[in-house]
Amino acid sequence: MTHDAGDVHEHDVRIGVSACLLGRNVRMNGGHCRESWLTDVLSEHVDFVPVCPEVEMGLPVPRPTMRLISPDGSEDVDRIRMVVTKTGEDVTDTIDTWSQEKLDELEAADLHGFVLKKSSPSCGVFRVKVYDAGGMPRLGGQGRFAAALTARFPNLPVEEDGRLNDRELRESFLVRVFAYARWKRYLAEDASAKGLIDFHAVHKYALLAADPAQFKQLGRLVARAGVEDLAEVQAQYETGFMAALTEKPTRGRHVNVLQHLLGFVREELTGDDKRELERMLELYRSGNVPRAAPLALVRHLLRSHAAPTWALDQIYLRPYAQRLHRNEAV
Numbered sequence: 605m606t607h608d609a610g611d612v613h614e615h616d617v618r619i620g621v622s623a624c625l626l627g628r629n630v631r632m633n634g635g636h637c638r639e640s641w642l643t644d645v646l647s648e649h650v651d652f653v654p655v656c657p658e659v660e661m662g663l664p665v666p667r668p669t670m671r672l673i674s675p676d677g678s679e680d681v682d683r684i685r686m687v688v689t690k691t692g693e694d695v696t697d698t699i700d701t702w703s704q705e706k707l708d709e710l711e712a713a714d715l716h717g718f719v720l721k722k723s724s725p726s727c728g729v730f731r732v733k734v735y736d737a738g739g740m741p742r743l744g745g746q747g748r749f750a751a752a753l754t755a756r757f758p759n760l761p762v763e764e765d766g767r768l769n770d771r772e773l774r775e776s777f778l779v780r781v782f783a784y785a786r787w788k789r790y791l792a793e794d795a796s797a798k799g800l801i802d803f804h805a806v807h808k809y810a811l812l813a814a815d816p817a818q819f820k821q822l823g824r825l826v827a828r829a830g831v832e833d834l835a836e837v838q839a840q841y842e843t844g845f846m847a848a849l850t851e852k853p854t855r856g857r858h859v860n861v862l863q864h865l866l867g868f869v870r871e872e873l874t875g876d877d878k879r880e881l882e883r884m885l886e887l888y889r890s891g892n893v894p895r896a897a898p899l900a901l902v903r904h905l906l907r908s909h910a911a912p913t914w915a916l917d918q919i920y921l922r923p924y925a926q927r928l929h930r931n932e933a934v
């Protein structure tokens with residue numbers, strides 16, 4: 605298997621997925637809603653852990669439709685109930701109990717991301733319908749399982765099937781999933797103060813592209829790693845690191861980062877190198893080529909002009925599986 609996503613092996617990356625998105629016939633109507641990007645593209649690069657809350661908690665296929673209700677109009681997740689639409693049978697306690705047991709199991713599976721089915725009263729993450737006592741819906745809820753998942757693992761990258769059609773959201777998800785996998789591996793295999801400093805160093809340009817202010821804050825935090833309680837520093841770092849990567853970098857910021865990286869070899873660049881670089885950056889800036897194009901050129905120039913290892917090791921240059929990145933970088 606390739607070894608090209610930083611130094612995370614592709615199939616060491618595990619993503620939980622709502623089982624119906626993988627083509628399993630587990631939906632209320634007995635069908636599925638296969639998401640082809642997951643099954644035909646992403647499946648080549650990561651391992652999936654399929655989960656169907658409703659079937660795994662013991663409901664049949666097919667089954668009656670269910671929905672979320674808030675009898676008193678409250679948005680508090682603890683006051684929202686999940687019921688069978690026709691009969692009003694309340695299944696909230698069943699799914700909540702099952703979810704906590706399942707999350708214990710998933711904690712051991714060490715997931716690096718989760719893709720959930722939109723709009724589902726069990727799996728939906730964003731803008732799920734919640735009905736009031738009069739039967740009027742508002743779009744502000746979360747499926748019962750999704751709510752338990754995001755509460756237990758607040759830094760876990762999560763996305764929904766519909767949003768994955770947006771190329772920028774999709775790439776952001778990939779960047780975060782592979783970053784989280786590298787972070788989890790650091791915790792499992794090293795977890796030292798020096799390891800944290802090294803981790804931060806190789807993510808410098810990825811963080812500068814995403815959120816320069818947070819990069820500085822994380823730098824100050826890392827400086828305390830040798831003197832303060834390391835577990836506490838790591839917990840704060842994980843939260844800040846994953847939050848920074850949810851910020852969407854602009855093309856202008858990417859161009860700045862690419863130019864900064866080339867600063868390491870600027871003196872050695874020939875006139876042709878510089879002209880080709882300017883042409884490529886302009887094509888990228890104007891939206892005519894994806895980021896993979898200038899990135900490939902910058903990687904080539906850094907390597908051919910013997911840039912320091914510190915620059916060549918930057919995760920920014922290869923944020924996730926290279927074959928995937930070639931097609932997904934926007």
Ligand code: SF4
Pocket residue numbers: 622623624625630631632655656657658659721724726727
């Ligand atoms: S949305 Fe969730 S609960 Fe519904 S069928 Fe898909 S995996 Fe199962």
